[in-house]
Amino acid sequence: MSAPPTAPGSPVDEAAEHLLDELAARFAAARPASAALHRRAGEVLPGGNTRTPLFHEPYPTYLVSGQGSRVVDADGLEYVDLVNNYTSLVHGHPSGQATTELADRARAGTALGAPTPLEVELAAELVERIGSVERVRFVNSGTEAVLYAVRTARAYTGRDDVVKAEGGYHGGAESMQVSVKSLGVDGAGVVEAGVPGAVAASTHVVPFNDAQAAQAEIRRLGDRLAAVVVEPVQGGAGALPAEPEYLQALRRASEEVGALLVFDEVMTLRLDHGGMQSAYGVRPDLTAMGKIIGGGLPVGAFGGRAEVMDVWDPRASRPLYHAGTFNGNPVTMVAGLRSLRELTAERIAAINATGDRLRGFIDERARRHRVPVTASGIGSVLQVHSGHQPPRSFRDAATRSKTLVRCLHLLLLEHGVFTAPRGAMNISTALTPGDLTVVEEAIEASLRQVAAALTDARVTG
Numbered sequence: 001m002s003a004p005p006t007a008p009g010s011p012v013d014e015a016a017e018h019l020l021d022e023l024a025a026r027f028a029a030a031r032p033a034s035a036a037l038h039r040r041a042g043e044v045l046p047g048g049n050t051r052t053p054l055f056h057e058p059y060p061t062y063l064v065s066g067q068g069s070r071v072v073d074a075d076g077l078e079y080v081d082l083v084n085n086y087t088s089l090v091h092g093h094p095s096g097q098a099t100t101e102l103a104d105r106a107r108a109g110t111a112l113g114a115p116t117p118l119e120v121e122l123a124a125e126l127v128e129r130i131g132s133v134e135r136v137r138f139v140n141s142g143t144e145a146v147l148y149a150v151r152t153a154r155a156y157t158g159r160d161d162v163v164k165a166e167g168g169y170h171g172g173a174e175s176m177q178v179s180v181k182s183l184g185v186d187g188a189g190v191v192e193a194g195v196p197g198a199v200a201a202s203t204h205v206v207p208f209n210d211a212q213a214a215q216a217e218i219r220r221l222g223d224r225l226a227a228v229v230v231e232p233v234q235g236g237a238g239a240l241p242a243e244p245e246y247l248q249a250l251r252r253a254s255e256e257v258g259a260l261l262v263f264d265e266v267m268t269l270r271l272d273h274g275g276m277q278s279a280y281g282v283r284p285d286l287t288a289m290g291k292i293i294g295g296g297l298p299v300g301a302f303g304g305r306a307e308v309m310d311v312w313d314p315r316a317s318r319p320l321y322h323a324g325t326f327n328g329n330p331v332t333m334v335a336g337l338r339s340l341r342e343l344t345a346e347r348i349a350a351i352n353a354t355g356d357r358l359r360g361f362i363d364e365r366a367r368r369h370r371v372p373v374t375a376s377g378i379g380s381v382l383q384v385h386s387g388h389q390p391p392r393s394f395r396d397a398a399t400r401s402k403t404l405v406r407c408l409h410l411l412l413l414e415h416g417v418f419t420a421p422r423g424a425m426n427i428s429t430a431l432t433p434g435d436l437t438v439v440e441e442a443i444e445a446s447l448r449q450v451a452a453a454l455t456d457a458r459v460t461g
């Protein structure tokens with residue numbers, strides 16, 4: 001039997017490798033300024049890089065500016081932005097009144113070393129929007145949001161162990177650095193290098209979208225378990241929506257054993273006015289937040305039931321200590337308030353509809369040109385994979401070849417569309433109908449070029 005077109009090393013994959021070499025050469029020829037920056041970067045940053053997902057061969061395009069739906073690179077090339085700083089810029093890049101507000105706030109003080117009215121307002125906005133969140137604490141990244149949500153659960157329950165879903169990316173906290181990017185054998189979670197064994201031993205990995213297996217593991221852990229941590233839609237694992245029964249099963253099982261259910265909504269808050277917990281109708285005990293709640297500035301927050309969050313109340317008998325020089329930073333709070341207030345249910349519905357349309361467009365054109373790629377995701381969050389059907393789990397996504405996805409990334413850049421190197425895209429409210437036409441024409445032209453390369457190599461998807 002011949003290898004499926006999605007398998008690494010298949011004839012399709014080999015033809016795509018040749019195309020990728022050509023595209024990398026064309027990419028480099030068009031971007032001498034980025035090349036020079038990358039050489040210089042290599043002298044001061046490991047691999048010339050500071051965010052691993054941004055790296056791709058031969059080197060990343062260095063961006064110098066962004067406004068609305070557009071970004072410009074160091075060689076003066078302009079792109080329609082479908083990265084939006086990895087879903088955080090839900091309204092695109094600040095411009096006009098939004099930048100005036102930021103400048104005004106900076107003039108009134110960038111960090112004050114005391115609580116400000118702004119953090120109260122943003123916390124109130126989050127409590128009002130997200131049904132399960134009664135109390136909030138701000139931090140500076142999604143990583144910290146998850147780190148502190150887990151700490152809250154451990155302190156509240158007096159237990160150590162946590163469960164996470166296979167492939168789930170929750171930021172850099174050590175307890176979550178198990179089964180992130182690498183696939184373990186038979187469901188075993190691969191522990192990232194540098195994570196102490198003692199920490200990893202208290203993290204247990206369950207398959208994504210397998211309710212029975214997850215439930216069984218939660219019951220097995222029983223009263224050792226402090227928290228079950230899950231993204232309602234896995235982002236880094238490949239834009240993979242949870243099946244409703246899976247989240248319902250996690251809710252039931254965690255309650256049974258007295259563990260807290262933590263939803264990591266760092267990426268998914270943009271998908272529904274009340275977060276994806278509202279769309280699914282599943283109420284977690286704690287929620288990790290980030291990205292859009294900072295309006296493009298560094299941010300994170302964790303929140304949940306008042307009784308649980310009270311472990312942080314400085315007036316408690318043994319309060320947990322939570323500092324953070326930049327927590328609740330006023331400039332971030334101003335940007336976050338604007339971002340959330342402008343993100344009405346109607347605007348969320350509109351960007352979700354555009355995402356659905358684009359997913360449908362990619363699948364339809366891929367079929368038409370017989371290129372084996374497909375788009376996963378939900379609403380405004382998408383990801384391109386090789387294959388004819390979107391994956392249901394990280395295990396499925398991770399075993400597919402990435403070569404065609406890399407080709408499409410470089411081809412879309414040639415056609416003026418900026419997507420993430422691993423095929424992720426998202427829609428901002430700044431995207432205009434004209435931008436969408438540019439995007440669709442770029443996808444059509446890119447798929448045509450891939451199809452021609454596969455035909456030349458006498459292989460087809």
Ligand SMILES: Cc1ncc(COP(=O)(O)O)c(C=O)c1O
Nearest residue numbers: 141142143169170171235266267
């Ligand atoms: C679901 C999820 N959790 C946590 C994080 C980490 O957030 P940050 O990059 O702000 O640390 C991310 C970042 O992409 C994320 O997607």
